Amino acid sequence: MNASHKTRVSLTQEQMVLAISGVLFVAFSLFLDNFFQISNLLSLLQNVSILGVLAVGMAVVVIGRGIDLTMVAVMVFSTGWAFVLVSRGMPIELALLLGMLLALGIGIVNGILVAYVEIPDIFATLAMATVIAGLGRFALVPSDNIFIGGDLGWLSALGTGTLAAIPMPVVLFLVIACVAFVGLRLTRYGAFIYAIGDNPLASRNSGIPIRPIRVLMYGISAFVAFCAGLIMAMTVSSVNTKLANSTMIYDIILVVVIGGIGLAGGKGSIRNVIAGTLLIGLLLNGMTIMNISYSAQNIIKSLILLLAIIVDSVVNPRDEQTSQQGDI
Amino acid sequence: MTLTRLRKALGIAALAGAALGTAAPASAERPDDGLVFTYQEALAGKKVAFVPITMGFDLTQGWMAAVQRDADRLGYELTIRDPNWNVDAGAQAIEQLINEKPDLLIVHNNDMQAYTKLIRRAMSAGINVIQMNLKTPVNSDAFVGGDWYDVGVKTAQEAARFCGEGTSGKIAVVQGPVTAPPNQLGVAGVEDALAEYPEIQIVSNQAADWDASKARSIASTIIKQHGDLCAFIGLWDNMDVGIAAAIREAGLTDQIKLVSTGGGNQEFGCTNLENGSFASYVKVDTRDQAHQLAETIQILLQTRPEPGSQPFGLYTENKILTPDNIGPGSCWTLDGIRAGD
Numbered sequence: 264m265n266a267s268h269k270t271r272v273s274l275t276q277e278q279m280v281l282a283i284s285g286v287l288f289v290a291f292s293l294f295l296d297n298f299f300q301i302s303n304l305l306s307l308l309q310n311v312s313i314l315g316v317l318a319v320g321m322a323v324v325v326i327g328r329g330i331d332l333t334m335v336a337v338m339v340f341s342t343g344w345a346f347v348l349v350s351r352g353m354p355i356e357l358a359l360l361l362g363m364l365l366a367l368g369i370g371i372v373n374g375i376l377v378a379y380v381e382i383p384d385i386f387a388t389l390a391m392a393t394v395i396a397g398l399g400r401f402a403l404v405p406s407d408n409i410f411i412g413g414d415l416g417w418l419s420a421l422g423t424g425t426l427a428a429i430p431m432p433v434v435l436f437l438v439i440a441c442v443a444f445v446g447l448r449l450t451r452y453g454a455f456i457y458a459i460g461d462n463p464l465a466s467r468n469s470g471i472p473i474r475p476i477r478v479l480m481y482g483i484s485a486f487v488a489f490c491a492g493l494i495m496a497m498t499v500s501s502v503n504t505k506l507a508n509s510t511m512i513y514d515i516i517l518v519v520v521i522g523g524i525g526l527a528g529g530k531g532s533i534r535n536v537i538a539g540t541l542l543i544g545l546l547l548n549g550m551t552i553m554n555i556s557y558s559a560q561n562i563i564k565s566l567i568l569l570l571a572i573i574v575d576s577v578v579n580p581r582d583e584q585t586s587q588q589g590d591i
Numbered sequence: 592m593t594l595t596r597l598r599k600a601l602g603i604a605a606l607a608g609a610a611l612g613t614a615a616p617a618s619a620e621r622p623d624d625g626l627v628f629t630y631q632e633a634l635a636g637k638k639v640a641f642v643p644i645t646m647g648f649d650l651t652q653g654w655m656a657a658v659q660r661d662a663d664r665l666g667y668e669l670t671i672r673d674p675n676w677n678v679d680a681g682a683q684a685i686e687q688l689i690n691e692k693p694d695l696l697i698v699h700n701n702d703m704q705a706y707t708k709l710i711r712r713a714m715s716a717g718i719n720v721i722q723m724n725l726k727t728p729v730n731s732d733a734f735v736g737g738d739w740y741d742v743g744v745k746t747a748q749e750a751a752r753f754c755g756e757g758t759s760g761k762i763a764v765v766q767g768p769v770t771a772p773p774n775q776l777g778v779a780g781v782e783d784a785l786a787e788y789p790e791i792q793i794v795s796n797q798a799a800d801w802d803a804s805k806a807r808s809i810a811s812t813i814i815k816q817h818g819d820l821c822a823f824i825g826l827w828d829n830m831d832v833g834i835a836a837a838i839r840e841a842g843l844t845d846q847i848k849l850v851s852t853g854g855g856n857q858e859f860g861c862t863n864l865e866n867g868s869f870a871s872y873v874k875v876d877t878r879d880q881a882h883q884l885a886e887t888i889q890i891l892l893q894t895r896p897e898p899g900s901q902p903f904g905l906y907t908e909n910k911i912l913t914p915d916n917i918g919p920g921s922c923w924t925l926d927g928i929r930a931g932d
Contacts, residue, residue, distance in 0.1 A: 296816070303815035310808035400647060400675065407647035408803075408829045410858040423840060430840075499803040499833045504647070506802065508676060551812040557769050557798035 276523030276571075276578055277531075280538045284545055291549045298552060305430060311544035312436035313495050318518035318536045319436075319443045320487030324384075324480050325519055326447065328460040328528025331484040332388040333373060333395055334515060336507040340399035341366035341485075342492035343502040346409050355415060363489050365403075369395060370485025374478030396507040409502045422497025432494050436540075439490065443483075444533040456480060460528030517564065518543055521571040523578075633893040635666035638693040642684045643723075644701050646673045648829070649856040649925070650724065650877050651699065656928040657881035658888065667694075667892065678705050685709045689716050695891055697884070698731075699723040703772050714898035719891050723884065725772055730902035733887045737875040738906045739773040743780020745909050746824050746850045749871040751788045753848040754821035760788075763795040763813045764824045765806050765834055777826050777852075794820070799830055806833030814841045821847065828853030828860055828872070835868035854880075855912075861922035864914050872912040878923040878932065880907055 292299035317334055324331045345362030349355050369391070376387040424431040447453035455476045458466040467473050496502045522539025524531030546567070550560050621627070639662070643651040655671060662669040672688065674680035678701050688696055689712055696718050698706055707727045713720050714731060724736035754760050764781060767774040778796075785791055795813045799806035806825065814820060814837060823838070825831030831851040838847050848870035853860050854877035863869045883905045912921055923932055 297818075298816075300815070303812070306811040306815050310811065313804065405647070406649065406652070407645065408649075408859070410829075410832070410862075412858060412862055423836070495804050499807050499836050501803050501829070501832050503802055503804065503829075505676070506804075509800070509802070547808070548812055551795075551797060551809055552816050554795050554797065557766075557800075 276574060277535045277538050279574070280522060280535075280542050284538070284542045287542070287545045287549065291545065291552075295549065295552050298549070303548070305428075305433070307544045307548040308433045308436075309430040310547060311540050312430075312432040313491050313498075314514055314518060314543065315436045315536065315540035316432075316439050316487060316491040316494065317515045318522075318540060319440050319533060320484035320491075321515050321519050322522075322524050322531065322533060322536045323443060323447065323456065323487075324484045325524050325526060326460045326528060326531060327456040327477065327480045328463065329377060329384040329477065329480060330388065330516070330526070331373065331481060332385065332512055333369060333392040334484060334488040335509070335511045336392045336395040336399070337366050337369050337485050338488040338492035338495070339502055339504040339506050340395055340404060341369075341489045342496050343409050343504045344399070344403040346411050346496065346502055347404055349411075350409070355418065359493070363486070366485045366489035367482055370482040371478055373485070374481035377481065378474040378477035392507070392512075396504075399504065399507070404502075404504050407503065407505045409504070411496060411500045411502070415497070419497050419500075421494055422499070432498060435490070435494055439487065440533050440537060443487075447532065452476065452479065457529055460530070462529070513568070514543070514564075517568045517571070520575060521567065523575075525575055525578075526572075630893060631665070633895075634889065637667040637695070637892050638670065638691075639667055639695045639697065639888055639892075640670045640672065640688045640691075640693040641697040641699070642672050642674065642681055642688070643699040644681070645675050646671060647675065649859070650854050650880075652925055653854065653856070653877040653923065653928050654723070654881045654884050656925055657878075657885045660929065660931065661885045661888065665889070667888075676701075678702075682706065682709060685713065689713050689718065692716065693718060695719045695721065695888060697721045697723055697888075700725040700727055700772075702770070703727050717898060719896065719898050721884070721887055721891070724880070726904075729899075731899055732891055732896060732902060734902070734904040734906075735880055735884045735887055736905075736907060737773070737880075738909065739776035740780040741909055742773075742852050742873050742875055743777035743782075743826075744784040745780075745873045745911060746777070746826070746852055746871075747781040747784035749850045749873065749911060750822040750824050750848070751785065751791055753850075753870060754791055758821040759817075759819040760791045761794045761817050761820045762791055762822050762824060763810070763817070763820060764793055764797075765809060765826070765830070766796065766798040767801040767826050767830060769798045771801075774826055781824055799833070801827055801830045803830050803833030803836075806830045807837045808833075810834040810837035811840065814838065814843065814847065819846075822870075823847060823849045825849060825851045827851075828856070828863065828869075832859065832863065832868065835863060839868070855922045857922040857924045857927075860912070861917055864912055864917050867914065870913070874910045874912050874921075875907050876910060876923075878928060881928055883907075 297303060321331060321334060341362045344365060345358040348358035373388055373391055376382050377384050421431055426434045455471050458471055459473050459476060463473055518539040521542060522535035524535045659669055672684035674684055685706060696713050698710060698720060700706055700722060707729050710720050710727060710729050710731055720731035721733045722731050726734045750762050754762060766778055794817050797809045799809050823834050825834050828851050834849055838844055838849060844867055850871045851869045852873040855874040860872055864872055
């Protein structure tokens, strides 16, 4: 009603995040030595690019009113298995193809569980994450850490190369983000995903094939997870399957939610992911430079997630009729 | 009903076979030196159980490769209950094993407190207990494992060696999970040892959770922040490959030395010394530990002391490997240990 209220509402969460990032950026530049230099900023971006890639995949699912908790497990076990096969003498291209097919297969199973068996997304993928981690350890990847020795040629450039001085992981993050942006904004399937996220029932009534599209969504997130895993493996020449038991999946959700993609679906875009990734990157970089202890870093990160969720529920209030948050 | 009967029948058959197999022909063929038969009897058919932190990493796989070899050779039975990093599942596994009453229980402690009571209970139930790699405050029959404090001291001394006159004297430490005891003890060792070198300064002390990717991120930020950094201390080779990647990316391999530590696995240890990723490596030799464990099992199964009455320890010698002193046998492979290396 009054002027100040109006301004508050017109400021979207994405803009708020960018504003906070801007403030942090200026503050860090002023108060932290060696923060504002090109090489540090590039390494800042590189350090969050894998998280950013994963968040792009997660964003696609969240926009379609889903959530994919299997992403980290898919990431480490699909690439881990591929490199186990390589170490047993399989040609690298074939091994990676098999790894990718494994990831896609898991994604499709996730999608079928959600779309056809109609298990709520969070439970289906939570259970699947455990299945993948267990089965992966039991049958596919014997060790928690797979070391990738030897020269892998062009492939290792994915992790360590540069393009016009920009680290390759950052380039790949931007490429994947662009592809997702185009896919979501300019194709029919993207529009379907938004529609399903906004109102699944209405989408179905208007003839959108919501089940196949849901399967597609989970296929995309699994494929993106495989790509992220490959980049990660190439950067540190090893795969750490123990990440499947870590809290990394929450970091991905943190990026998505903090960027302003409502967990209720139908809202937000890849721009939000980039905003969220930048903020997390700034925070992590600044906290490392300030040598803040690990536990304190975790507290700060989780408080920010909490804040983002609160802001999410204020900006996208619960709808009285459907009791769906953010539903129109 | 039928199953139990079948089992009984099989058991009797096995016993008969064993009796025929060992007693009759053996005594006819080989002379008794006064010990060899008691030795064989003490080991054959005994039950040894192992509860690791996880079977998913090089340490436990290396130990069990050697123990399994002995089990096959000497005829004792090895059971492994893998809780896959889960302390609760590990505690349940130990509890279950106490009921099953193996002759010997090997516990790979996750932290110093979690299994303390269970180890006491196992001993009061008459089971001999070996603690592996990390000791609880309770003494059991034996301890085999690393001296983590000394690992920290040695890595710090190595880093100090690289960061003397003519360098910035700046060192960064990349830890594992802050709560993991080998990490806590190691960091304490690092800090105590570096206190003796006033010219050296720890400019950053961050935790990377044993994760190479996290270690890479942290290290790359630290390198940007302290361009004149002299050395990194990493506390586990599996994680430290990430620090090495960050140094390589920055093109500072000659200036920034990475001191790492680990079990001496060929892939993570010696390969990285050979390709210049690690400048120095404190080896807590898994192969040595594997053989010491296998021997401790033999000793305890023969002596069968009252559980906990005569505790002894076998602390691993920490060996320093550098690109100059490594040879073909400096590191081990799993296949090598399986083959008797």
